[in-house]
Every structure is written in structure tokens, then in C-alpha cells.
Amino acid sequence: MALIEPKILKGFRDFLPQAESERKRVQGILEKTFESFGFVPIDTPVLEYTEVLLGKGGGETDKQMYRFRDNGGRDVALRFDLTVPFARFMAAHFHDLYVPFKRYHIAKVFRGENSQRGRYREFTQCDFDTVGVDCASADFEILLVMRESFMRLGVTNIEIRLSHRGIFNRMLESLGLGSSSAAVLRAVDKIKKTGEEEVRSSLREIAGESGASRILDFIRPEASSEETLKKIASLAGGEAEDTLRLSAIFGWAGALGIGDSFTLDPSITRGLDYYTGIVYETFLSDIPAIGSVCSGGRYNDLASLYTRERLPGVGSSIGLDRLLAAMEELGKKTPASSGAAALVFCEDEALLADYHKAASHLRSEGLCAEVYPEAHKQARQFAYAEKKGILFGVFALQAERVTLRDLSTRENLENLSLPEAAALIKKRLSRV
Amino acid sequence: MALIEPKILKGFRDFLPQAESERKRVQGILEKTFESFGFVPIDTPVLEYTEVLLGKGGGETDKQMYRFRDNGGRDVALRFDLTVPFARFMAAHFHDLYVPFKRYHIAKVFRGENSQRGRYREFTQCDFDTVGVDCASADFEILLVMRESFMRLGVTNIEIRLSHRGIFNRMLESLGLGSSSAAVLRAVDKIKKTGEEEVRSSLREIAGESGASRILDFIRPEASSEETLKKIASLAGGEAEDTLRLSAIFGWAGALGIGDSFTLDPSITRGLDYYTGIVYETFLSDIPAIGSVCSGGRYNDLASLYTRERLPGVGSSIGLDRLLAAMEELGKKTPASSGAAALVFCEDEALLADYHKAASHLRSEGLCAEVYPEAHKQARQFAYAEKKGILFGVFALQAERVTLRDLSTRENLENLSLPEAAALIKKRLSRV
Numbered sequence: 001m002a003l004i005e006p007k008i009l010k011g012f013r014d015f016l017p018q019a020e021s022e023r024k025r026v027q028g029i030l031e032k033t034f035e036s037f038g039f040v041p042i043d044t045p046v047l048e049y050t051e052v053l054l055g056k057g058g059g060e061t062d063k064q065m066y067r068f069r070d071n072g073g074r075d076v077a078l079r080f081d082l083t084v085p086f087a088r089f090m091a092a093h094f095h096d097l098y099v100p101f102k103r104y105h106i107a108k109v110f111r112g113e114n115s116q117r118g119r120y121r122e123f124t125q126c127d128f129d130t131v132g133v134d135c136a137s138a139d140f141e142i143l144l145v146m147r148e149s150f151m152r153l154g155v156t157n158i159e160i161r162l163s164h165r166g167i168f169n170r171m172l173e174s175l176g177l178g179s180s181s182a183a184v185l186r187a188v189d190k191i192k193k194t195g196e197e198e199v200r201s202s203l204r205e206i207a208g209e210s211g212a213s214r215i216l217d218f219i220r221p222e223a224s225s226e227e228t229l230k231k232i233a234s235l236a237g238g239e240a241e242d243t244l245r246l247s248a249i250f251g252w253a254g255a256l257g258i259g260d261s262f263t264l265d266p267s268i269t270r271g272l273d274y275y276t277g278i279v280y281e282t283f284l285s286d287i288p289a290i291g292s293v294c295s296g297g298r299y300n301d302l303a304s305l306y307t308r309e310r311l312p313g314v315g316s317s318i319g320l321d322r323l324l325a326a327m328e329e330l331g332k333k334t335p336a337s338s339g340a341a342a343l344v345f346c347e348d349e350a351l352l353a354d355y356h357k358a359a360s361h362l363r364s365e366g367l368c369a370e371v372y373p374e375a376h377k378q379a380r381q382f383a384y385a386e387k388k389g390i391l392f393g394v395f396a397l398q399a400e401r402v403t404l405r406d407l408s409t410r411e412n413l414e415n416l417s418l419p420e421a422a423a424l425i426k427k428r429l430s431r432v
Numbered sequence: 433m434a435l436i437e438p439k440i441l442k443g444f445r446d447f448l449p450q451a452e453s454e455r456k457r458v459q460g461i462l463e464k465t466f467e468s469f470g471f472v473p474i475d476t477p478v479l480e481y482t483e484v485l486l487g488k489g490g491g492e493t494d495k496q497m498y499r500f501r502d503n504g505g506r507d508v509a510l511r512f513d514l515t516v517p518f519a520r521f522m523a524a525h526f527h528d529l530y531v532p533f534k535r536y537h538i539a540k541v542f543r544g545e546n547s548q549r550g551r552y553r554e555f556t557q558c559d560f561d562t563v564g565v566d567c568a569s570a571d572f573e574i575l576l577v578m579r580e581s582f583m584r585l586g587v588t589n590i591e592i593r594l595s596h597r598g599i600f601n602r603m604l605e606s607l608g609l610g611s612s613s614a615a616v617l618r619a620v621d622k623i624k625k626t627g628e629e630e631v632r633s634s635l636r637e638i639a640g641e642s643g644a645s646r647i648l649d650f651i652r653p654e655a656s657s658e659e660t661l662k663k664i665a666s667l668a669g670g671e672a673e674d675t676l677r678l679s680a681i682f683g684w685a686g687a688l689g690i691g692d693s694f695t696l697d698p699s700i701t702r703g704l705d706y707y708t709g710i711v712y713e714t715f716l717s718d719i720p721a722i723g724s725v726c727s728g729g730r731y732n733d734l735a736s737l738y739t740r741e742r743l744p745g746v747g748s749s750i751g752l753d754r755l756l757a758a759m760e761e762l763g764k765k766t767p768a769s770s771g772a773a774a775l776v777f778c779e780d781e782a783l784l785a786d787y788h789k790a791a792s793h794l795r796s797e798g799l800c801a802e803v804y805p806e807a808h809k810q811a812r813q814f815a816y817a818e819k820k821g822i823l824f825g826v827f828a829l830q831a832e833r834v835t836l837r838d839l840s841t842r843e844n845l846e847n848l849s850l851p852e853a854a855a856l857i858k859k860r861l862s863r864v
Binding site for chain 1: 438444446469476478483487498524562684688799
């Protein structure tokens with residue numbers, strides 16, 4: 001019989017145990033962090049009506065959608081992000097919920113784009129948003145969640161660069177460029193990639209020579225966030241709710257002793273029309289080239305396409321794949337140990353009941369333990385333990401006494417009761 | 433502007449925070465259980481080549497597939513189970529892995545079937561399999577994992593009914609019915625639904641009057657598993673590797689003191705051709721009508737469509753949706769508390785830095801804590817806490833002294849330092 005080639009689609013991936021364990025570990029830390037701030041999980045379908053996902057349509061994502069007719073002839077598509085489904089979700093369930101509603105959602109999304117290096121067609125987003133309130137404290141909390149997430153992952157050297165679209169817009173209006181704001185934003189958004197001169201030449205076409213200079217002056221950070229804030233307030237026509245909000249946020253960060261993590265950077269604009277208030281991106285100081293690993297901002301109304309309920313919100317999104325790549329580069333991965341802490345060796349199949357009893361006991365003490373299922377020669381069982389990163393071998397003797405072998409030091413600890421063996425394993429694990 | 437109706441596809445679901453929290457809790461317990469036996473996680477794409485998913489094709493699932501052409505013209509489909517992707521995965525990665533390879537995979541699958549009550553088009557399967565070995569100990573371990581999973585979920589009153597397809601086949605061959613085995617299996621598989629007389633009449637057409645009686649005698653359990661085993665061994669032509677394997681499994685279960693969870697039931701056949709050895713289903717004694725919540729068996733060769741490597745295996749699958757429905761019926765859900773343990777009330781926005789400091793401190797002690805973001809009136813903040821199941825209110829006063837309010841007893845504990853407040857919350861939480 002001819003074999004079918006076990007191939008997978010370009011831009012899609014299998015995750016082998018070590019990679020998947022690490023993904024689960026990181027995802028677990030993120031979930032715990034989000035929950036520690038009172039964010040609650042939701043989930044939505046992978047497949048939705050195209051009409052719902054398209055919204056008003058016209059974006060880049062439209063062409064990238066996996067869109068088709070299902071067996072019932074419905075026009076359906078795979079979700080391409082978690083924001084549109086969240087908007088639809090809020091419209092559908094608003095009356096069963098409460099505000100402020102703080103949700104997180106970690107799930108796969110799908111985009112059929114040209115898959116370059118590091119670009120996947122199936123990838124995981126970790127979104128967290130607070131909707132139903134428009135205030136500085138909700139903005140600040142999202143920034144706290146971002147910072148705390150990286151801290152708990154051991155990625156401590158981060159810089160969250162933030163700005164405010166309202167101040168930017170006021171500056172543009174003072175230049176008579178209010179109607180060109182989308183074009184200006186797109187031009188400015190490229191500054192980290194293309195450099196100032198390229199941006200200046202784009203801006204010159206939109207805003208003229210002096211307008212371009214004024215905008216470039218606006219987006220250039222000063223020596224401190226305070227000075228930057230003072231400058232952009234003045235270029236925007238003075239203080240207002242937007243500058244006061246940034247001022248409050250920086251003040252609170254200082255009061256909590258975490259001011260160092262945040263920098264006011266008016267060149268952060270987040271290209272999208274969608275944002276109306278604070279906007280931010282997160283950079284890893286040790287590998288800036290990887291780009292922003294977590295970004296977002298405040299929007300005026302989440303679900304206006306689906307409901308007349310007004311839902312202002314603020315949120316952020318972590319790209320899990322980029323984060324994991326960054327952590328690998330930073331050496332923040334966990335050791336290769338996946339699977340069980342202890343392997344009960346099988347030397348005589350007549351003793352399998354005893355082997356399973358020994359493993360059961362270790363599990364009842366909260367450890368991971370498995371039995372090698374057949375009496376293969378020891379070398380093969382050792383190779384299995386090594387391949388899985390198993391740390392201890394248990395050789396079950398008679399009368400519930402065992403020999404424990406520390407597979408890293410090759411030391412044998414003989415004639416132990418099962419509780420003694422469990423205690424020793426725990427003690428040594430706590431030292432790792 | 434006309435609104436878009438925020439509707440979702442039939443057979444697909446949103447999960448609101450309480451439901452999603454419970455799903456995550458149960459999934460977490462399953463993952464921990466699987467890992468405690470040395471099973472490791474993998475993941476595969478939601479979307480695959482149709483050719484790969486169809487395999488040799490011809491099954492019911494073919495018609496149910498969400499199949500379409502992607503933007504590159506490829507014939508692709510959403511996975512309809514986790515077994516076919518696992519087979520493809522093993523063929524693709526065999527040389528990077530080891531045997532026995534024990535994997536678990538918890539993920540969504542998609543079937544466009546008629547969605548009756550309780551039938552979803554998007555649902556979650558929890559699969560665990562051991563491949564690369566064919567021995568009693570591996571079979572037994574899968575049964576242990578099944579039992580332990582339910583125990584750790586608090587679902588203790590279970591009955592795992594098992595049998596062996598090899599013994600069944602020997603019995604059929606002794607009746608000269610070896611070539612009709614698929615038809616016989618399909619008929620027998622219906623006995624729990626339709627009753628004996630219906631099955632007898634189906635069998636009569638395949639096997640004649642005496643054949644039907646012989647088969648019905650074979651599948652009727654005796655008073656004890658020992659007696660049943662003796663009977664089926666004799667009807668199948670005597671003891672062989674298959675009966676010895678069942679005997680070993682029941683012996684080990686007895687030695688581990690968990691024999692009560694397992695019953696030999698020769699009417700368990702698991703309709704599918706796929707299975708060749710032990711087969712089993714799991715019933716909840718308190719709600720038998722819900723049917724099997726976890727089933728599976730041993731198969732001869734997992735990945736023969738994709739590789740010449742022979743991969744015998746044994747595995748099991750838990751339907752998460754049915755399990756959650758069962759747990760709800762059994763009252764095994766966790767209390768409604770989702771989200772934060774403590775809400776710092778906002779009474780004066782000038783004090784927001786202090787509120788955030790208080791919440792940060794509680795989080796640094798491992799608690800969940802959030803700040804109400806605006807100085808709304810107390811009643812509204814209390815309503816928010818109640819809606820979210822938050823247990824404690826924190827009223828931040830001056831100089832880092834707070835009042836703690838137990839929202840269930842309405843008791844106030846005044847003038848506490850933050851560490852004192854954290855200690856009190858932990859103490860009271862441990863009592864819940």
C-alpha cells in the first residue's frame with residue numbers, strides 16, 4: 001500500500017513535548033498573573049460567520065482570512081485575532097456581564113499570509129482587556145499586568161514605551177493636519193524600522209517642511225519622561241485630560257517604585273485607527289531587535305459594529321510565539337526535564353504489581369512516577385529515562401523496600417521504604 | 433449605521449468566565465494527572481491537508497469534515513479528532529522521539545454533524561496514548577490514568593468496564609464467523625442502547641439462531657469478573673495471550689486495592705475496526721444514562737497509513753464537554769468564585785497610588801487582588817464584587833493601614849497593616 005506523506009501545511013507547526021511543555025508553563029504563568037489582577041478567562045469559537053469577523057472590512061486581514069462555505073452553505077472563516085471575537089462576545093453577552101469587565105483570552109488565531117521566517121499562519125495570542133470604563137487607573141492596571149507578566153517569567157529587563165494618541169491628535173490639529181492623521185500615523189509608526197530621515201521625507205509630503213519638523217520634534221523623546229511630557233503638552237496646545245492622565249500614570253508608577261520600567265515615547269503610535277488614548281509597546285532591553293513583545297492601547301468603543309452599548313476599553317496582547325522565541329534567546333527556558341521525576345525500572349515482569357504499587361505510592365505523595373512496562377535490558381531503560389529527563393530510578397525490591405538511584409549523580413540509595421524514597425526525591429528536587 | 437448581528441454558528445459556543453474557569457480547572461487537573469504518570473504534552477495544527485486527515489477514508493467522519501480550499505488552492509480541513517493527527521505526528525517525528533512514547537493532547541476538534549442536544553460541532557477532546565509497546569503493563573497504566581483522573585476530579589463513583597477484542601474474535605472464529613466480525617461488532621455495540629432482544633434479532637440475521645445465542649451468552653457478564661473471564665476463555669477455545677493479559681490486569685488492580693473500579697464486560701466492543709486488544713468504557717454509577725465519559729483501547733498499528741514503522745499502542749479519550757456536564761449534574765463544580773480574592777475599594781481617586789500599592793502587596797503575597805478603578809458609589813463597587821465572587825473588600829486608609837471587610841460575613845477588621853490583612857485573608861480562604 002502506498003504511504004501518505006505525513007506533511008503539514010506551510011506556516012503551521014507541530015509542537016514536540018519539550019516545546020509544548022514550555023508553552024504550557026509560560027501560558028500557565030501568564031494565566032496566573034492575569035488572574036491575580038482579577039482578569040477572568042473566556043473562550044470563543046475558532047470558526048465564526050465571515051460577516052461577523054469582517055466587520056466593516058477593508059483591512060489587511062481580510063485577504064488573509066481562511067474563509068469558506070461550510071456543509072450548510074454558510075460563509076464562515078477562522079478567527080484572525082481575538083479582538084473581533086471579543087467585540088462580538090461583549091455585544092452578545094453584555095446583559096449577563098458587568099462592568100468593568102476584565103477578560104483574558106489565550107488562543108490560536110489564523111492568518112494565511114506569506115509565511116516568512118518567524119511568521120506563522122497559526123499562532124497563539126494572549127489578550128487581556130478591561131472594558132466599560134475610561135479612566136487612568138484601568139490604563140495603569142493594564143501596564144502593571146504587562147510588567148508583572150514579564151517579571152514572573154523571569155524576563156526582568158524590559159522597557160514599556162508609551163504615549164497617548166489624544167495628545168498626538170491635538171498636536172496635528174494645531175498644525176491643521178487633523179484630517180491627515182491616519183497618513184501621519186502610518187509614517188511615524190515606521191520610525192524604528194526605517195529611521196528619521198525616511199520618515200521625514202514621508203512627512204514632508206503630507207505636512208510640508210515645517211510640519212514635518214514639528215512632528216519629528218514632537219515624537220523625539222527628551223532626557224526624562226517628565227521633560228518629554230512637558231514638551232508634547234506644549235506642542236499640543238497645553239495641558240488637558242490626556243496629559244493629566246499620562247502624568248497620573250507616571251506618578252503612580254513612581255509611587256510603586258517601578259517607574260524605571262516605563263518611558264514616555266511619543267513616537268509610539270500603533271498605526272491602527274482603532275486606538276484613541278494611551279498606546280504602548282514593550283521591548284526587551286537585551287534583545288531590542290526582536291521588536292515589541294506586548295503592545296496595545298485604549299480604544300473608544302469596542303463593539304460598536306454589533307451593539308449600541310458603548311464599551312470604551314484598554315487592552316494588550318502578547319504574541320506567545322515571539323515571547324517564547326525571545327525567552328529562548330535570553331536563556332529563560334526551563335531545563336529539559338519533561339515527564340516523570342521517577343522511573344520504576346522493570347527487571348522482572350512477575351513483579352509488575354509491586355512496581356505499579358511503588359509508582360502509585362510516589363504519585364500519592366505528589367510526585368510524578370511511571371513504570372517501565374517491559375523487562376527490557378537496563379541500558380534501554382536508562383536510555384529512556386535520559387531521553388525524557390527523568391531524574392530518579394527506582395529499583396523495586398522485595399517487601400516494599402526499594403533502591404533509589406539519582407540518575408544525575410549516579411548515586412545509589414539502598415533499602416528505603418517508599419515514604420523514605422519519596423522524601424529523598426522531594427529533598428533533592430527542591431535543590432535543583 | 434446598521435448593526436451586525438453578533439450571532440455564532442450553530443453547534444459552536446462562547447464560554448463565559450465562570451464556565452471557562454471551570455473548564456480550565458478541570459483541564460489543569462487532567463494535565464497534572466497525565467503528567468504524574470509520565471505522559472508528555474504535544475500539539476498539532478488545527479488545519480491539515482485533507483489527504484492526511486482522510487487517511488484511507490470512507491468513515492462517517494469524512495462527511496462531517498470542515499473541508500475547503502485555502503488561498504493557495506490547497507485542499508485542507510479542520511481536524512475531526514486527535515488520533516489521526518497523532519498518527520501523522522508519529523510518522524513525521526518518529527526519529528526524534530523514543531518508545532514507549534506516552535503523549536497527551538487536549539484540544540478542540542470539529543465535526544459538522546447535525547447538532548442535537550449535547551452534540552457540538554466544536555468540542556474538546558483529552559486524549560492520552562502509549563505507543564511503541566504491546567504489553568499488559570502499558571494497558572494497565574492507561575486504566576490507572578483513567579481511574580486516577582476521575583478520583584482527582586472528585587468523581588469517585590465510577591465503573592470502568594473492559595473487555596478484549598482478541599478473545600471476541602477467537603470466539604467468532606470458532607463459530608465460523610470471522611469474516612462477519614465487523615457486522616457482529618456493530619450489532620453488539622448497540623446492546624446498552626437497544627437491549628438484548630433487538631441485538632438478538634440483528635445477530636440472528638448474521639449468525640443464525642444458535643450463533644446469536646452463543647454470542648449473547650459470550651457478552652453476558654457473570655457474577656464476578658473471574659467467572660466472566662473463565663466463561664469467555666472457554667467460549668473462545670481456551671486460554672491464550674489475550675485471556676492471560678486480562679487476568680494480569682485484574683490481578684494487578686486487586687493488588688493495588690482498586691479492583692472495585694474495574695469490571696470485565698464482554699459486551700464492550702467499541703464498534704470501530706481500529707481496536708485489536710483491550711477495549712474499555714467508563715460509566716458514572718450515579719448517572720449511568722450519560723453514557724461512557726472515557727473510552728478507548730489497544731490498536732495494532734497507529735500510523736501505518738503514513739510510515740512503515742510499526743507502532744502498536746493503547747489509549748483513551750475523555751470528552752471534556754460530556755465530563756463537565758456530568759460533573760455539573762453530580763454537583764462537583766467549584767464554587768462560583770472566579771477572579772480576585774480581594775477588591776480594593778476606590779473612595780477617593782487622589783488615593784489611587786495607595787490603592788494600587790495595597791493590591792500590589794497582596795499579590796506579592798500570592799493573593800489575587802484588584803483595584804476598583806473609579807470613585808463610584810460604594811453600592812456599585814459592592815455589586816461588582818458580588819458579581820465576580822470576590823470574598824474580601826479592602827478599604828485603604830492612611831499610612832498603609834487598611835480595613836478588611838469579609839464580604840460573606842460582612843465583618844469589618846480594622847486598622848491592619850498590609851501583611852496583617854494578607855495573613856487574615858489567607859487564613860479565612862483556607863477555611864472555605
